[in-house]
Structures are given as structure tokens and as C-alpha cells.
Amino acid sequence: xxxxxxxxxxxxxxxxxxxxxxxxxxxxxxxxxxxxxxxxxxxxxxxxxxxxxxxxxxxxxxxxxxxxxxxxxxxxxxxxxxxxxxxxxxxxxxxxxxxxxxxxxxxxxxxxxxxxxxxxxxxxxxxxxxxxxxxxxxxxxxxxxxxxxxxxxxxxxxxxxxxxxxxxxxxxxx
Amino acid sequence: xxxxxxxxxxxxxxxxxxxxxxxxxxxxxxxxxxxxxxxxxxxxxxxxxxxxxxxxxxxxxxxxxxxxxxxxxxxxxxxxxxxxxxxxxxxxxxxxxxxxxxxxxxxxxxxxxxxxxxxxxxxxxxxxxxxxxxxxxxxxxxxxxxxxxxxxxxxxxxxxxxxxxxxxxxxxxxxxxxxxxxxxxxxxxxxxxxxxxxxxxxxxxxxxxxxxxxxxxxxxxxxxxxxxxxxxxxxxxxxxx
Numbered sequence: 585x586x587x588x589x590x591x592x593x594x595x596x597x598x599x600x601x602x603x604x605x606x607x608x609x610x611x612x613x614x615x616x617x618x619x620x621x622x623x624x625x626x627x628x629x630x631x632x633x634x635x636x637x638x639x640x641x642x643x644x645x646x647x648x649x650x651x652x653x654x655x656x657x658x659x660x661x662x663x664x665x666x667x668x669x670x671x672x673x674x675x676x677x678x679x680x681x682x683x684x685x686x687x688x689x690x691x692x693x694x695x696x697x698x699x700x701x702x703x704x705x706x707x708x709x710x711x712x713x714x715x716x717x718x719x720x721x722x723x724x725x726x727x728x729x730x731x732x733x734x735x736x737x738x739x740x741x742x743x744x745x746x747x748x749x750x751x752x753x754x755x756x757x758x
Numbered sequence: 759x760x761x762x763x764x765x766x767x768x769x770x771x772x773x774x775x776x777x778x779x780x781x782x783x784x785x786x787x788x789x790x791x792x793x794x795x796x797x798x799x800x801x802x803x804x805x806x807x808x809x810x811x812x813x814x815x816x817x818x819x820x821x822x823x824x825x826x827x828x829x830x831x832x833x834x835x836x837x838x839x840x841x842x843x844x845x846x847x848x849x850x851x852x853x854x855x856x857x858x859x860x861x862x863x864x865x866x867x868x869x870x871x872x873x874x875x876x877x878x879x880x881x882x883x884x885x886x887x888x889x890x891x892x893x894x895x896x897x898x899x900x901x902x903x904x905x906x907x908x909x910x911x912x913x914x915x916x917x918x919x920x921x922x923x924x925x926x927x928x929x930x931x932x933x934x935x936x937x938x939x940x941x942x943x944x945x946x947x948x949x950x951x952x953x954x955x956x957x958x959x960x961x962x963x964x965x966x967x968x969x970x971x972x973x974x975x976x977x978x979x980x981x982x983x984x985x986x987x988x989x990x991x992x993x994x995x996x997x998x999x
Contacts, residue, residue, distance in 0.1 A: 590828055593964045596876045598824065600983070602816035616820045623824045639965030639983060693811045711773065712808040715942055717985040718775050737769045744804050 590630050594623070597639045600714060601646050607709040608650045610698050622649040640716070643724040647706070696746040704739035707732055759787040764794045772801045774987040813941050865963075867979070868970075870927050872963045874934070875945045875981040878925070884936060884943070886923035895922045899933050907933035907948040908976065910999045917944065917992050927979075937992070944982040944992060951977040958993060960986075969993040 601622065606615040622645045633641050697705055703725070710716045710724060722729045764784055770776040771784050788795045878884045887898040896909040902924055911919040917937045925934040925947065932949040955972025962968065967989045969980040980993050 591825070592876070595821075595824070596880065597965055597983075598816045598821060602820065603814045606814035612814075612817070615814070616817065616823075619816065619820060620823055620827065624827055627828050637962060637965050641965070689807075690810055690812060693807050697808065697811055708808060712805055713811060713813060713941065715940065715983075715985045715988065717987055718770075718773070720985065733769050733775075736773070740769070740801065740804055743808070744800070747804075747807065 590627055593633070593638050594626055594630075594642055597642050598623075600639060601642050604643055604706070604709060604714065605646050605650060607697070607705060607713075608647070608702060614653070618646060618650045618653060621653070622646040625649060637720065637723065640720045640723045643710070644726065647724060693747070696743055699746055700739055700742055704735060704742060707735045708739045708743065711736060759783045761787075761791060761794055763787075764791075764797070768797065768801060772798060772805065774991065809940050865961075867928065868961045868963050868968050871945075871947060871968055871970075871979045871981050872966050874925055874927060874947060875943075875966060876964075878923070878934065878936075878945055879943060883923065885921035888921040890918055890920060892919055895919065895935070898922060899924075903931055903933060905933075905950050905976075907935065908974075908999075909935060910996065912937065912992065912995050912999075915991075915995055917995070939982070939984050939988060939992070942982055942984040944980060944984060944989070946996070947979040947981075949977050951975055958997075960990075962986075971997060973997060 598619070602615055602619050605618040605622070606612065609615045609618055622642065625648070626642055626645050629645070697708060700708065706725065707721055710721045711718075716724070718729045718732050721732045725732065727735075764771070764787060767776055767780065767784060771781060774781075776784070788798060887895055889895055890911065890913065892909045892911045896906070899907055899909075899922065909919070909922070913919065917939050919935065920938045921936045923934045923936070925932050927947055927949065930949060932947045935946040935948065937944040937946065951972045953972070955970075955977065957971065959970040960968070961970070966981055966983050967986055969978075969989060971978050971993065978993075978996065980989065980996070982989055982992075984992070
């Protein structure tokens with residue numbers, strides 16, 4: 585690892601780091617600041633990256649950077665609302681009306697996830713959107729795998745309660 | 759296997775984190791229990807919804823800010839590093855220099871594979887041929903390579919083929935097949951094998967998972983930031999086609 589420079593190892597995960605920070609902070613400006621703070625720390629700690637999981641390593645630093653910001657402004661109001669510059673994954677192959685419907689569903693899901701407490705939100709994002717394994721998530725959030733699993737269970741229960749009933753029409757099993 | 763067992767292992771089951779035999783037991787139970795079936799289907803539907811949520815990409819200005827900052831921090835630290843290195847050279851007398859294990863040499867290919875993957879994602883050159891049709895992708899390689907890579911679409915199990923390109927690994931041209939799993943790209947580098955290979959090699963390097971196997975005289979390297987379990991599922995499916 586030591587023969588590799590920071591840019592080659594860490595920067596390929598910058599999008600993922602930003603996505604994670606964006607879900608933690610719920611707005612673009614804070615997410616950018618958190619990732620920038622995290623990268624400054626990551627350069628400093630780069631020599632401590634022993635194992636080869638650079639993404640989980642960077643995420644753990646992002647999480648710490650976010651946490652120290654939140655505790656710095658403890659007592660402050662909830663973070664600002666999203667500024668609308670999100671990159672939604674609406675399928676450009678769809679016709680405008682279908683795209684509008686899809687965008688509506690995407691917004692609904694995003695709002696529902698954002699209502700979850702941060703520790704539920706993050707395990708859900710790490711698992712479903714970043715596609716991390718329990719082991720990787722455990723390394724990021726520094727909790728045992730069993731805790732990761734029970735947080736995921738509770739996050740999913742909460743989320744499905746929030747989304748019920750309109751967004752969950754596919755419950756019927758063939 | 760009771761409904762309580764399913765309840766207990768529900769998350770691990772839908773997240774494919776359960777051991778194969780336990781997962782098989784649950785599947786057998788689902789065959790006979792409609793309410794557990796519904797519970798699993800509900801979880802899977804919820805997963806699909808969450809995965810439709812936005813993926814926020816880092817803005818270019820952030821990338822620029824970070825690069826600039828990294829360089830400034832490094833030049834400030836380089837002075838300290840050189841000072842530390844000088845002390846080390848004096849005390850060790852260079853006796854330990856350049857000790858590299860054979861394992862490290864064997865890792866060179868893994869390194870190349872991860873480099874190839876990162877290059878394809880950072881640059882604009884992910885595709886030479888962009889198509890979800892294996893019958894378009896496979897002929898594209900004709901005349902460009904001295905071998906014909908096997909090309910299969912795995913869309914039916916959630917890993918659609920999205921294209922291919924010509925790439926270079928260890929100084930020789932290889933076929934790169936590109937698959938997609940939700941927001942994750944999987945590169946599969948295919949070239950004629952130089953040895954028989956022994957089973958599937960699992961590696962993780964710089965946050966990317968790598969699988970390597972040899973089949974029918976072809977060497978396969980699959981690489982992605984997808985989680986281990988799903989990459990294993992993908993590699994298994996590709997091996998059994």
C-alpha cells in the first residue's frame with residue numbers, strides 16, 4: 585500500500601464518500617465540507633491504512649468528520665433542507681410522463697429515508713445503495729455485525745411504516 | 759425451521775449474508791409458508807425502493823478542492839518524511855532495503871486489475887461497444903483480439919451486460935466486459951490463460967473486490983466495489999454458463 589499514492593487509492597472512492605456524506609448531512613454544502621474535512625484527515629492518516637479496504641476506511645473517516653461537525657454545532661437546528669441539485673437516477677429512456685412519475689417516487693423514497701435517525705439511515709444507505717457487506721458496514725460504523733443487522737432490521741421496519749401504504753403495492757406474492 | 763427462525767434471520771437472508779445451508783433451509787420453508795413468503799417479498803420490495811433513491815456524485819469543484827488540498831498537505835509533510843527517512847537510513851544502514859516477498863510479486867496482477875477498473879471508471883473510456891446484447895458485444899471483438907472471449911448476459915439474475923472494450927493487462931490486449939449491478943460497475947477482464955488455475959481466488963485491494971478463475975483455457979478477472987456476497991454470486995453465475 586505504501587508504494588501507492590493517496591490519489592490512486594482514495595480518490596476513486598470520492599463519489600461514494602460524497603454519496604454517504606450527502607445522506608448523513610442531507611444537504612450538498614455540508615456534505616462537501618464533510619468530505620473535504622475527511623480527505624484532509626485521510627491524508628494525515630494515510631500511512632495507517634494497513635488493510636486493503638480503502639472504501640470502508642475512508643467511510644469511517646467521513647463518518648468521524650461528520651460526527652465532529654454535528655457535535656460542534658450540537659443544539660443547532662436541523663440541517664438545511666436539500667437545495668434541489670440532486671442527481672436522481674430517473675431513467676432518461678422513459679417518456680416525460682413516466683419520468684415524472686418515477687421522479688415523484690424517487691423523491692418520496694428519499695424523503696422517507698431522510699426521516700430516519702442517522703444511525704438507521706446510514707446502515708440502510710451503506711447496505712442498499714453502496715452495496716456493502718455486513719462486515720464492511722461494521723468496520724465503518726464501528727459496531728459488531730449483530731448490531732449492524734439489528735439496526736438494519738429496525739431501519740427497514742421504520743421505513744416501511746413511513747412509506748405505507750401507497751408506495752408498497754407489490755406485497756402480493758404469486 | 760419455524761417462522762420464528764425466519765423472523766430471526768430475515769435480514770441476513772434477504773442480504774445474502776446467511777450461510778448456504780441456512781439459506782437453503784429458509785428457502786425450503788418459504789415453499790410451504792405463505793406468510794413468511796410474503797414477509798420476504800415485502801423486504802425485497804422495500805430494498806428495490808431504497809435502491810431507487812438518488813446516488814449523489816461528488817461535484818467537480820469538490821474533486822478539485824480535495825486534490826489541491828492533498829497536494830498542499832503533502833508538500834508540508836514531505837519535509838518531515840524526508841527527515842524521518844534520513845534517520846532510518848542511518849540507523850538501519852540500508853540492510854533491509856528492497857525486501858519484497860514473492861506474494862507481493864503475485865499481487866502484481868491483482869494490482870493491474872484494480873488499476874484497469876479504476877481507469878475505466880475515472881476516464882471516459884468504459885466502453886468501446888455499448889450494448890446489452892451479447893450478440894453485438896461478442897462479434898465486436900472479432901479481428902481486434904487473437905482469441906474470442908465468451909460473452910454472456912446475466913440480466914436474468916440482476917447483472918445486465920452493458921458493454922465491452924479493449925483493454926491492456928500486463929502488456930497484452932484483453933477483452934473487458936462491463937456488467938452493472940444497480941449503481942455498481944463490474945469489469946471482467948478475459949484473456950487466454952497461461953496456467954490451469956486452481957479454483958477461485960478472492961482478493962480485496964484498495965476497497966475493490968477481485969475474483970479470479972480459469973475456465974476452458976481462459977483467464978477471468980472480475981473486479982468491482984460491489985459487496986463480496988454479490989460479487990461471488992456473479993462470479994459463480996459466470997462460471998456456470
